[in-house]
Amino acid sequence: MTIAQPDSLNFECETGNYHTFCPISCVAWLYQKIEDSFFLVIGTKTCGYFLQNAMGVMIFAEPRYAMAELEEGDISAQLNDYEELKRLCDQIKRDRNPSVIVWIGTCTTEIIKMDLEGLAPRLEAEIGIPIVVARANGLDYAFTQGEDTVLAAMAARCPDKSPLAEAEKNERNAISKLLNFGRKKEDVATAEAEYVDHPPFVLFGSLPDPVVTQLTLELKKQGIKVSGWLPAKRYTELPVLEEGYYVSGVNPFLSRTATTLMRRRKCKLIGAPFPIGPDGTRAWIEKICSVFGIEPKGLDEREAQIWASMEDYLQLIRGKSVFFMGDNLLEISLARFLVRCGMTVPEIGIPYMDKRYQAAELALLEKTCHEMNVPLPTIVEKPDNYNQIQRIKQLTPDLVITGMAHANPLEARGINTKWSVEFTFAQIHGFTNARDILELVTRPLRRNNSLKDLGWEKLVKEEAKV
């Protein structure tokens, strides 16, 4: 495989048969993130059974998502789509009364050309609940890109500086006045003074609430005020987006959302590496600071301190190799971080590669490889899993990060694996969580070590020789 050492990244597109989750899986985390939402996946039994089984998302006590299961009558257009959806949404309104209903279009609605975007405004007006339409179908997207379709659709719903938003702002101020009640006026003033004066700045990407707090605090340390997150915890708290606002993404799979924010909302995108790993987080903060003309403070020490705290894990992986089969589009960021940790990466499979949205991340990956003096990885878009397995057999990497379907068979062939979905669901962003990434990455290696200590290999053989 390693014939020559190219000095720039090598991109390939296999357009192969690869396995990844369907993008409707984004429902699994988005309905939890947006607490007042209801997700309606309009698809077939295949879609529903996927969510129920493969994602392990069982809908019990208080379901906030459901399937609108298309039946034969829907497919053959004997039934009226509008009436059918109205019947279901009426019921959802009665049972749950959500602040927003998100319609998740699927492959089937694409194929039968169901005009969801056309139906939604009418129904929305009729039932009085906003309906956001996202086409998270497997024909066009893979796994995490489902979130991209939802956020892109929600970006259109963020308030601009309408009179309504103004009133709401005042109201919010009233609340904050109430909250500040009893505090000295100067305190409130100093709280504001902790921030540098810069244009409003909104972050996009769905992260668990603790991580949102962490990243917001991290930027606050540099005097940067995050005026909102897309998505917010509640649909009713979507951030205001005015022309000229700055935005930046925290996830590498949000290229459509980025485009929508730039083109439709006329926001300015700060293209930075993603805040994954201490190196990425630092680069992310630095880039944002540079845009706002801020001299970042204390990042050297902060990064060094995180690296030092991970030394025990780093010792386990230095010099080892990791192969990404490609699943969740976090691959480039993770590879870049792991190269910085001292690993080598022969191949990065990825379902979809947006070289523009990921430009800063790709540049950092390249730079990191040069600085660490390791070969540049081959980036394989839409990989072919069968071919990849042949390459894995040849390369025998120390670790393969793979989708769930291939983990057990690879383990059975003596290859260490880690599920890529774990990185999708674990808290991996920012300085604070860098260790958690290594916690996952090193687990198979630590598991093997401890099994060896337990005498797994000799467990039954030694006795036999006596």
Added chain:
Amino acid sequence: MKLAYWMYAGPAHIGTLRVSSSFKNVHAIMHAPIGDDYFNVMRSMLERDRNFTPVTISSVDRNVLARGSQEKVVDNITRKDVEEHPDLIVLTPTCTSSILQEDLENFVERASIEAKADVMLADVNHYRVNELQAADITLRQIVQLYIEKARKKGDLPEGKTQKPSVNIIGISSLGFHNHHDCTELKKLMTDLGIEVNAVIPEGASVLELKNLPRAWFNLVPYRELGLMTGRYLEQEFGMPYIDITPMGVVETARCIRKIQQVINAQGGDVDYEDFINDQTLYVSQAAWFSRSIDCQNLTGKKAVVFGDSTHAAAMTKVLAREMGIHVVWAGTYCKYDADWFREQVSEYCDEIIVTEDHGQIGDAIARVEPSAIFGTQMERHVGKRLNIPCGVIAAPVHIQNFPIGYKPFLGYEGTNQVADLVYNSFTLGMEDHLLEIFGGHDTKEVITKGISADSDLGWNKEAQAELNKVPGFVRGKVKRNTEKFARDRGFSVITLEVMYAAKESVGA
């Protein structure tokens, strides 16, 4: 459109793939969009399969949508033929891609010219049948393909095996405790002096399907998978099939007596009465158990049963006939099999429910407030909410249905397992009394140890709120580690910053 939160049976292609991937050296090609191939995940994860699941997706994307698959499906079939040398390649669409109405039959014909393997299109209507029905259809289709092929070549073996023999039909990948049931059935057949001619589809080679007619009879333990094959073989070769599920001592005895009858009708001379008696009274502990003092307290307790028709019917009979438990209602989600189910259980329960709607089942459980539920994973969760114990007796399968230890539901060992399941699901004998007398196990409030008295640590509001967001099962640890960190560093108030600093330094 139907508002659906949960499905008891999967879509049709899952059934087809369960059958195709059960066979040895059969590969399936899915004509489907990316992500529809989650069957691979289910099989690889649930069954902890050491081999790569023999299913490859030929992905339907925008190009296919715009211009048709053209060569793609054919290429993928012929490619797999070269890569894996399978005996048979099964092509299946999913609900989604079946709407495209591509001429898959034509693709199969074209591919079979080039491929060494046989190529077959799973002939299933994805909107009319579910996983179970599709599995049944696909198995019949594959068996038929190879029987007809052999017949055409004059390759069909003549006559029966010398000793009485059986084909066990319906053991498959991702079936509910299928592997353990299969082991138990094979053991039972050995005990009865019956040779196992074939087990299909699990682990069978399609090339040996032509030998199926050599067996004296077919045993179809599960109604959901295998009945069509049994009927097909009966029609073609006059082979008798037995569809009595040997679950519980009574039904196992009935099944064995039927086997005896079938064998003797073909010139055999067997008498299994002593065997049945011996097994029932001494080997199986179930019959004794239900007469023991342990089980006395179960008498008249109320239970409800829900599952696929095989397991729900069998369980209803076991509870009512063998354990003296009052089955208030019994139900199945196999709507297509409702008549059979009604006929089987009507005399053993007060009410029969046939529905695919889990909400209706949840309500029916809440209405009856039984002492125990025997159902699927869904009913187990309903039970958790209502604080009613539930024994899981039927698919949809879950990782818990692939235990490492031996847990069959069929045969005589199965009777023990089922008895254990029943007994452990109810509140146990003496415990029942104690609970009644003293009103519960933990009546005192738990007194938690506070942190040391001289500590003047406090959590500010934001940090406290953040702490509350930490999942309950680790919250205590996070709290302790953070406080330890704060004390070491001499902080008196824990703020968000302190909390995260603690996480970074000690991994709290």
